[in-house]
Amino acid sequence: MGLIQETDYGTRASTSEKLVSLTIDGMAITVPEGTSIMRAAMEAGTKIPKLCATDSLDAFGSCRLCLVEIEGRAGTPASCTTPVMAGMKVATQTGKLKALRRGVMELYISDHPLDCLTCAANGDCELQDMAGAVGLRDVRYGFGGENHLVQAKDESNPYFTFDPTKCIVCSRCVRACEETQGTFALTIEGRGFASKVAAGAGEKFLGSECVSCGACVQACPTATLMEKSVIEIGQPEHSVVTTCGYCGVGCSFKAEMRGNELVRMVPYGEGKANRGHSCVKGRFAWGYATHRDRVLKPMVRARTTDPWREVSWDEAIGYVAREFSRIQKKYGRGAIGGITSSRCTNEETFLVQKLVRAGFGNNNVDTCARVCHSPTGYGLKTAFGTSAGTQDFDSIEHADVIVVIGANPTDGHPVFASRMKKRLRAGAKLIVIDPRRIDLVRMPHVEASFHLQLRPGTNVAVLTALAHVIVTEGLIDESFVRARCESESFSDWAAFAAEPRNSPEEVEKTSGVPAAVLRDAARLYATGGNGAIYYGLGVTEHSQGTTAVMAIANLAMATGNLGRPGVGVNPLRGQNNVQGACDMGSFPHELSGYRHISDDVTRKMFEQLWGVALDAEPGLRIPNMLDAAVDGSFRGLYIQGEDIAQSDPDTAHVIAGLEAMECVVVQDLFLNETANYAHVFLPGSTFLEKDGTFTNAERRINRVRRVVPSRSGMADWEITQALANAMGLDWAYTHPSEIMDEIARLTPTFAGVSYEKLEKFGSVQWPCNDAAAAGTPVMHIETFARGRGCFMVTEYIPTEERSGPRFPLLLTTGRILSQYNVGAQTRRTENVAWHPEDMLEIHPHDAEERGIRDGDWVRLRSRVGETSLRAQVTDRVAPGVVYTTFHHPLTQANVVTTEYSDWATNCPEYKVTAVQVSSTNGPTEWQRQYRAHSDASRHILAEPAAE
Numbered sequence: 001m002g003l004i005q006e007t008d009y010g011t012r013a014s015t016s017e018k019l020v021s022l023t024i025d026g027m028a029i030t031v032p033e034g035t036s037i038m039r040a041a042m043e044a045g046t047k048i049p050k051l052c053a054t055d056s057l058d059a060f061g062s063c064r065l066c067l068v069e070i071e072g073r074a075g076t077p078a079s080c081t082t083p084v085m086a087g088m089k090v091a092t093q094t095g096k097l098k099a100l101r102r103g104v105m106e107l108y109i110s111d112h113p114l115d116c117l118t119c120a121a122n123g124d125c126e127l128q129d130m131a132g133a134v135g136l137r138d139v140r141y142g143f144g145g146e147n148h149l150v151q152a153k154d155e156s157n158p159y160f161t162f163d164p165t166k167c168i169v170c171s172r173c174v175r176a177c178e179e180t181q182g183t184f185a186l187t188i189e190g191r192g193f194a195s196k197v198a199a200g201a202g203e204k205f206l207g208s209e210c211v212s213c214g215a216c217v218q219a220c221p222t223a224t225l226m227e228k229s230v231i232e233i234g235q236p237e238h239s240v241v242t243t244c245g246y247c248g249v250g251c252s253f254k255a256e257m258r259g260n261e262l263v264r265m266v267p268y269g270e271g272k273a274n275r276g277h278s279c280v281k282g283r284f285a286w287g288y289a290t291h292r293d294r295v296l297k298p299m300v301r302a303r304t305t306d307p308w309r310e311v312s313w314d315e316a317i318g319y320v321a322r323e324f325s326r327i328q329k330k331y332g333r334g335a336i337g338g339i340t341s342s343r344c345t346n347e348e349t350f351l352v353q354k355l356v357r358a359g360f361g362n363n364n365v366d367t368c369a370r371v372c373h374s375p376t377g378y379g380l381k382t383a384f385g386t387s388a389g390t391q392d393f394d395s396i397e398h399a400d401v402i403v404v405i406g407a408n409p410t411d412g413h414p415v416f417a418s419r420m421k422k423r424l425r426a427g428a429k430l431i432v433i434d435p436r437r438i439d440l441v442r443m444p445h446v447e448a449s450f451h452l453q454l455r456p457g458t459n460v461a462v463l464t465a466l467a468h469v470i471v472t473e474g475l476i477d478e479s480f481v482r483a484r485c486e487s488e489s490f491s492d493w494a495a496f497a498a499e500p501r502n503s504p505e506e507v508e509k510t511s512g513v514p515a516a517v518l519r520d521a522a523r524l525y526a527t528g529g530n531g532a533i534y535y536g537l538g539v540t541e542h543s544q545g546t547t548a549v550m551a552i553a554n555l556a557m558a559t560g561n562l563g564r565p566g567v568g569v570n571p572l573r574g575q576n577n578v579q580g581a582c583d584m585g586s587f588p589h590e591l592s593g594y595r596h597i598s599d600d601v602t603r604k605m606f607e608q609l610w611g612v613a614l615d616a617e618p619g620l621r622i623p624n625m626l627d628a629a630v631d632g633s634f635r636g637l638y639i640q641g642e643d644i645a646q647s648d649p650d651t652a653h654v655i656a657g658l659e660a661m662e663c664v665v666v667q668d669l670f671l672n673e674t675a676n677y678a679h680v681f682l683p684g685s686t687f688l689e690k691d692g693t694f695t696n697a698e699r700r701i702n703r704v705r706r707v708v709p710s711r712s713g714m715a716d717w718e719i720t721q722a723l724a725n726a727m728g729l730d731w732a733y734t735h736p737s738e739i740m741d742e743i744a745r746l747t748p749t750f751a752g753v754s755y756e757k758l759e760k761f762g763s764v765q766w767p768c769n770d771a772a773a774a775g776t777p778v779m780h781i782e783t784f785a786r787g788r789g790c791f792m793v794t795e796y797i798p799t800e801e802r803s804g805p806r807f808p809l810l811l812t813t814g815r816i817l818s819q820y821n822v823g824a825q826t827r828r829t830e831n832v833a834w835h836p837e838d839m840l841e842i843h844p845h846d847a848e849e850r851g852i853r854d855g856d857w858v859r860l861r862s863r864v865g866e867t868s869l870r871a872q873v874t875d876r877v878a879p880g881v882v883y884t885t886f887h888h889p890l891t892q893a894n895v896v897t898t899e900y901s902d903w904a905t906n907c908p909e910y911k912v913t914a915v916q917v918s919s920t921n922g923p924t925e926w927q928r929q930y931r932a933h934s935d936a937s938r939h940i941l942a943e944p945a946a947e
């Protein structure tokens with residue numbers, strides 16, 4: 001197994017269907033019109049020397065190394081910027097060209113440090129390769145002339161260095177930052193000999209606009225921009241393609257290794273979700289995998305006040321099986337349950353829900369999607385018949401109007417955001433609906449046409465007002481609605497939307513969005529060409545989350561924006577496998593593929609294969625499990641890869657529920673906050689140690705491949721299997737592929753999925769079955785999965801959570817680029833350089849009223865709890881709104897979020913909490929006590945050494 005080398009064709013492939021024939025070095029070749037001579041030559045097997053060209057960027061033509069001669073044409077044009085023409089006769093290797101290329105290389109090398117043997121890029125340097133390719137043997141100019149060899153290195157970025165002495169000013173980094181990433185952090189400063197790469201105005205990388213995506217490092221042909229891990233470890237010698245373990249974009253990477261040591265993660269050009277790009281988390285933030293906090297041995301304790309005792313796997317598994325059996329005997333079959341994780345693979349998740357249904361004999365299984373995208377599942381299933389987004393990511397390239405609602409893609413889904421920014425730079429229009437001025441509203445070369453800065457909690461009112469404009473101004477796509485949707489539900493909805501109380505003028509009073517802006521935004525979406533809606537947790541995490549999803553679906557159907565590239569309803573999923581966790585039957589009422597547990601035919605299919613009778617009654621959701629624990633009827637919980645004590649709302653209630661249980665089992669990488677209340681800890685594996693699949697936000701099933709052996713000795717699916725067998729089941733899987741085969745047998749939308757197919761295609765998007773053997777990039781093309789699309793009346797019912805004299809501000813929460821969810825992974829990496837603590841964003845007006853200055857400690861109080869953190873005074877939030885992230889356990893932002901939740905799915909209302917903010921001088925008493933308890937509960941007694 002060697003290093004996977006992707007061919008660099010120098011320039012992008014042309015998409016033209018017209019073909020052009022020419023000869024290169026006497027060889028006939030036919031390529032699409034618009035192909036560069038460089039690429040055509042490469043496709044014919046001839047590598048023309050190059051330095052400034054690379055096929056991920058537009059051709060630039062600056063290095064003059066790729067010169068060619070063309071019969072009948074004067075001069076020596078650059079092959080990277082010259083397109084092929086019919087009948088052209090090109091020569092790439094004449095004596096004249098050789099001399100010219102050597103001359104160019106002599107100039108570069110005369111101003112380059114000659115430390116190849118000790119350079120970190122030795123063996124992976126295009127300058128070195130080109131010196132060889134042009135046959136450079138000496139440098140006539142010597143090395144004593146004016147040069148750039150004495151310049152300071154910039155080592156400020158935690159992950160890569162910038163050594164200007166090695167820079168050849170090819171500008172690949174600058175173009176990667178602009179074209180691929182869309183950040184525009186780099187420039188070429190100065191002219192001629194004085195020109196140099198600069199990150200901002202004389203700043204270091206860390207202090208600049210750079211978001212550390214690493215695109216420039218990857219593009220750099222020399223060692224100027226270089227990963228610190230390569231400098232430290234050396235060049236990798238083999239690689240494995242796998243999928244990022246962080247967010248729902250699902251980027252593919254080559255994990256480049258030396259032996260069992262990961263050297264670097266390089267985004268995989270063939271990866272269909274990311275097309276060779278990445279963000280700081282996926283590319284660089286993997287150090288947590290070997291962090292000293294990793295727990296690698298199973299541990300048990302009878303009481304949560306006892307220290308942890310390291311035990312063998314057999315003892316830990318046996319203990320759990322005995323305890324769960326005892327609890328069921330004493331309290332009943334329904335007294336235990338399980339929680340699956342969106343961070344785990346499809347196969348792991350499938351096994352946990354199987355264990356609960358087939359082993360525990362109940363349906364008390366739920367997943368963290370409960371607290372994020374459960375309204376998406378319910379809302380889209382009702383409207384279209386499928387609980388998933390409608391498009392693939394490529395679809396954005398065909399969008400004319402992009403609507404972003406309650407999502408912050410540049411932070412939450414950065415690689416997809418880069419594709420979105422590219423489309424916006426190419427002319428698509430943008431409408432942002434968000435209480436906060438997210439970066440997309442205004443950033444280099446991107447500006448939203450409209451920002452509807454609504455009050456938190458008024459999504460449904462605003463979405464219905466958009467519908468009002470579309471209905472009353474005759475902007476409905478009548479033919480689409482007639483052909484594709486239910487006429488009765490459409491008529492009911494249209495009559496409702498047209499009511500004067502839903503007009504922008506009325507809704508302005510509740511939402512704060514000026515009626516004229518709202519009207520113009522509705523007109524743009526309905527008439528601006530392909531309209532695509534992308535939304536996030538700012539839509540779902542409300543008491544009316546499901547209603548808002550339905551309102552979005554209504555808008556798309558009414559305007560005919562479904563069933564083709566460039567349009568659609570696209571939930572931006574948070575965690576890497578939140579789509580998969582839902583698909584796999586993690587909810588208490590559904591088996592895999594979203595089929596209700598009470599459906600006899602479906603249940604029978606599972607019963608026959610599993611050889612057990614299944615309960616037809618839906619089980620408990622997470623909040624119900626916690627309520628039942630406090631009430632005394634729920635006593636044991638198996639939690640795989642979730643930290644409900646930090647991520648779920650109303651922390652005090654979660655803790656009360658956990659404390660009431662007799663056997664809490666946590667399977668995770670670290671002793672997380674939930675583990676403070678656990679009796680058994682089972683060490684889990686990182687994505688680098690896993691074999692399996694993740695399903696991303698576009699329904700794409702991607703392979704996760706084991707890069708290093710499991711550090712704890714057992715893969716996560718093996719742990720679940722051991723537990724199942726200890727509880728009397730008879731499972732004998734030997735590889736996750738066998739679990740996928742079972743999923744395919746039991747789930748119609750996965751019927752055609754197998755590891756063999758994933759190897760063949762790289763990835764597939766479900767539905768993948770006989771009707772769509774290669775998967776389904778765009779859904780609902782001819783007809784909706786449910787037949788006709790269903791419009792739903794979306795009555796706006798304001799949340800019970802209101803601001804008032806005691807709690808006059810509305811808190812909304814979100815995340816930041818460098819951190820990930822509860823931060824368990826990213827806090828254990830160098831990413832803390834960007835976000836060492838959670839901060840409270842507060843508008844200058846609200847801050848001044850309270851005497852709060854930037855950086856002050858403030859107390860954040862709601863009717864359920866309080867916490868302290870430091871203030872960041874900013875007009876990104878509107879007056880009356882405050883905002884924070886929830887990445888740090890010391891802050892415990894969820895101490896203040898309330899028990900309110902979505903009417904249909906119980907998804908918590910994280911996005912609206914009435915709060916008061918006041919000055920304070922440090923952490924609250926609750927935080928101090930919590931920290932003390934947490935520290936005490938992490939005491940570990942090491943396993944006695946074997947005799």
Ligand code: SF4
Binds near residue numbers: 171172173222
């Ligand atoms: S830093 Fe690298 S990519 Fe950027 S101009 Fe210099 S050599 Fe080229």
Ligand code: SF4
Binds near residue numbers: 173185215
């Ligand atoms: S790391 Fe990314 S954002 Fe930073 S300069 Fe390089 S390309 Fe630009």
Ligand code: SF4
Binds near residue numbers: 246280282283413
């Ligand atoms: S965008 Fe998401 S999936 Fe891609 S590298 Fe970043 S965190 Fe990983």
Ligand code: FES
Binds near residue numbers: 051065078
């Ligand atoms: S590679 Fe064509 S000019 Fe540099």
